Amino acid sequence: MTITSASVQSESFGTGGQRPLPKVSAASEIFQETFALTRRLFLQLIRCPSTLLAGVLQPLIWLILFGALFANAPEGLLPGGGSYGRFLGAGVIVFTAFSAALNAGLPIMFDREFGFLNRLLVAPLRSRASIVLASVIYITLLSLIQSVAIIIVAGFLGYGWPSVSGILIVFLVLSLLIFAVTALSLSLAFSLPGHIELIAVIFVSNLPLLFTSTALAPLSFMPTWLSWLASINPLTFAIEPIRASYSNDFRFTDTVLNAPYGSLNSFSCIAVLASIALFLFIAIRPLLDRRLN
Amino acid sequence: MIELQHLSKSFAGAKQQPVSALNDLSLQVPEGVLYGILGPNGSGKTTCLRILCTLLAPDSGTVTVSGIDAISQPRQVRRLLGYVAQDVAIDKILTGRELLEFQSDLYHLPGNLRVKKISELIDLLDMGEWIDRRCGTYSGGMRRRIDLAAGLLHSPQLLVLDEPTVGLDIESRAVVWQVLRQLRDKGVTIVLSSHYLEEIDALSDQLAIFDSGSVIAQGTPSELKQELGGERVTLKVREFSDNKESARLREMLLACPGVRDVVINQSQGYSLNLLVDNQDISETVRNHLSQQNIPVFSLTQSRPSLDDVYLQATGRTLLDAELAVAGLRDPKAERKQSM
Numbered sequence: 296m297t298i299t300s301a302s303v304q305s306e307s308f309g310t311g312g313q314r315p316l317p318k319v320s321a322a323s324e325i326f327q328e329t330f331a332l333t334r335r336l337f338l339q340l341i342r343c344p345s346t347l348l349a350g351v352l353q354p355l356i357w358l359i360l361f362g363a364l365f366a367n368a369p370e371g372l373l374p375g376g377g378s379y380g381r382f383l384g385a386g387v388i389v390f391t392a393f394s395a396a397l398n399a400g401l402p403i404m405f406d407r408e409f410g411f412l413n414r415l416l417v418a419p420l421r422s423r424a425s426i427v428l429a430s431v432i433y434i435t436l437l438s439l440i441q442s443v444a445i446i447i448v449a450g451f452l453g454y455g456w457p458s459v460s461g462i463l464i465v466f467l468v469l470s471l472l473i474f475a476v477t478a479l480s481l482s483l484a485f486s487l488p489g490h491i492e493l494i495a496v497i498f499v500s501n502l503p504l505l506f507t508s509t510a511l512a513p514l515s516f517m518p519t520w521l522s523w524l525a526s527i528n529p530l531t532f533a534i535e536p537i538r539a540s541y542s543n544d545f546r547f548t549d550t551v552l553n554a555p556y557g558s559l560n561s562f563s564c565i566a567v568l569a570s571i572a573l574f575l576f577i578a579i580r581p582l583l584d585r586r587l588n
Numbered sequence: 589m590i591e592l593q594h595l596s597k598s599f600a601g602a603k604q605q606p607v608s609a610l611n612d613l614s615l616q617v618p619e620g621v622l623y624g625i626l627g628p629n630g631s632g633k634t635t636c637l638r639i640l641c642t643l644l645a646p647d648s649g650t651v652t653v654s655g656i657d658a659i660s661q662p663r664q665v666r667r668l669l670g671y672v673a674q675d676v677a678i679d680k681i682l683t684g685r686e687l688l689e690f691q692s693d694l695y696h697l698p699g700n701l702r703v704k705k706i707s708e709l710i711d712l713l714d715m716g717e718w719i720d721r722r723c724g725t726y727s728g729g730m731r732r733r734i735d736l737a738a739g740l741l742h743s744p745q746l747l748v749l750d751e752p753t754v755g756l757d758i759e760s761r762a763v764v765w766q767v768l769r770q771l772r773d774k775g776v777t778i779v780l781s782s783h784y785l786e787e788i789d790a791l792s793d794q795l796a797i798f799d800s801g802s803v804i805a806q807g808t809p810s811e812l813k814q815e816l817g818g819e820r821v822t823l824k825v826r827e828f829s830d831n832k833e834s835a836r837l838r839e840m841l842l843a844c845p846g847v848r849d850v851v852i853n854q855s856q857g858y859s860l861n862l863l864v865d866n867q868d869i870s871e872t873v874r875n876h877l878s879q880q881n882i883p884v885f886s887l888t889q890s891r892p893s894l895d896d897v898y899l900q901a902t903g904r905t906l907l908d909a910e911l912a913v914a915g916l917r918d919p920k921a922e923r924k925q926s927m
Contacts, residue, residue: 324696331693339681407927410677414738417641418694419666488924 324421332429385538386510396476400484423587461540475572482579526554536561590617595649611801624792628909632801633781670739680724695742729760
């Protein structure tokens with residue numbers, strides 16, 4: 296290694312300030328920075344594929360092993376008939392998207408800890424919302440990829456296929472859930488002191504939210520207190536429309552949840568999810584503004 | 589170019605007691621100079637630079653860069669400056685080239701300019717051999733160079749470097765120094781902090797010495813040294829002396845004509861630092877000691893250094909100041925502040 300003989304000859308050095316900045320629209324600058332931030336997250340994923348692999352394997356294990364647990368359960372045990380595997384499919388899809396979104400804050404937390412975030416914060420980003428936007432895009436795409444993998448495997452396991460319009464409903468519901476949970480996870484990433492605390496929160500909230508939803512069993516199986524919890528659990532509002540979307544004659548107005556406080560159809564479930572996502576994004580705005588501006 | 593006026597900043601320390609990092613600090617950096625900030629660890633250098641780079645808001649005071657208020661218009665200031673942080677933050681998964689491409693997108697460089705700038709910087713910092721390897725495999729010197737390159741992508745008017753050569757091998761340090769000098773010659777204003785005396789002395793056109801969050805001296809290195817005047821003589825009567833012996837010798841040497849002051853340097857084995865009037869004093873001191881039958885282990889004469897400037901202002905050497913804070917710093921709290 297020798298000391299470079301190249302010298303600073305370019306006109307662009309040293310006279311930087313006098314070089315007129317090219318006139319570019321805000322939208323194209325936001326696109327450029329968001330694309331770069333998202334691309335980085337995907338490069339990390341492709342080069343360390345263990346996250347992706349574990350993310351696909353874990354729900355498949357749920358589906359195959361947990362589904363097999365009740366393979367010989369009596370016919371007609373579940374409301375609406377059908378096999379347990381078919382019942383479980385929707386729960387696993389939602390749980391996968393939920394877990395992935397809950398982890399959305401981790402890359403940001405590591406960037407904070409390693410000082411990489413400072414590199415972003417010292418750059419003249421057109422909008423620092425790009426940092427949040429990139430995380431949302433990354434997690435949404437990642438969980439949709441995982442969900443498609445599960446839908447395909449579940450189909451081959453004989454648990455049924457959603458219709459084309461059903462797939463659109465699956466994507467709509469998952470996107471809303473992912474937005475809401477990502478907002479929550481990002482706010483934790485900016486407010487908790489370090490990744491150990493963040494992982495602890497993820498770890499502690501993951502399974503209880505699964506067990507207090509209708510992912511593994513219908514409301515009618517639960518004691519009253521648990522059915523109350525399950526009927527206010529946001530995961531339930533995502534699971535039920537997806538479960539319904541697997542039926543051939545899906546209608547938004549069909550009742551999908553007989554909650555203790557009243558019946559809900561797919562439309563109202565999706566509306567609740569959308570409200571939660573919207574509320575969370577509005578609620579974390581002040582925190583993100585404080586941390587990012 | 590840069591005007592920092594009456595900056596104060598404190599952080600929550602142990603038991604939520606505020607710890608003052610900057611204390612009514614004011615600093616002016618003219619355009620086109622290489623400006624050094626010298627001070628022991630914990631003297632507020634990093635806090636000051638982080639405020640300058642809009643990463644941190646001061647509790648009070650104003651920051652102006654090229655006439656732009658950095659507190660109310662941070663984005664305009666960010667466009668003008670490149671920042672090379674103390675802890676090199678790079679993404680281990682990306683290659684050096686990908687990191688530079690990523691960074692140039694954050695600075696919104698158009699595609700053709702991006703390619704041109706990156707290849708210029710690869711040549712300038714001699715990174716061609718390893719630029720397409722992943723950053724995770726880089727040595728400290730390579731990391732620092734890629735970081736410097738990232739700070740230069742958008743041709744900033746102002747380059748801010750926090751301890752740029754800490755822990756670097758000699759070759760990488762030489763490359764960094766050479767590039768900084770070339771940039772300065774091209775008109776880039778450079779602010780760099782260091783606790784290495786030689787680095788600041790060798791590189792900077794002007795400097796400020798920080799101590800406990802305040803500026804205690806400002807000027808060119810030669811001005812500051814000249815202000816002190818006189819020559820320095822370092823005397824040891826044995827390799828490791830003790831306080832008692834040194835105090836006795838001090839009294840004796842103060843009586844010697846031509847000796848203006850004597851400071852006992854505890855961290856250097858109780859050696860004696862003499863401030864003397866003229867250059868021929870060494871012999872006089874030597875004779876004076878031999879008349880008293882006192883041996884001389886070593887006796888060196890030198891022009892005043894920046895350390896003497898620091899010693900004069902604070903009553904301790906930089907090394908002493910470093911040692912004093914070494915055990916007091918809380919790395920966990922400092923990491924938190926930078927997150």
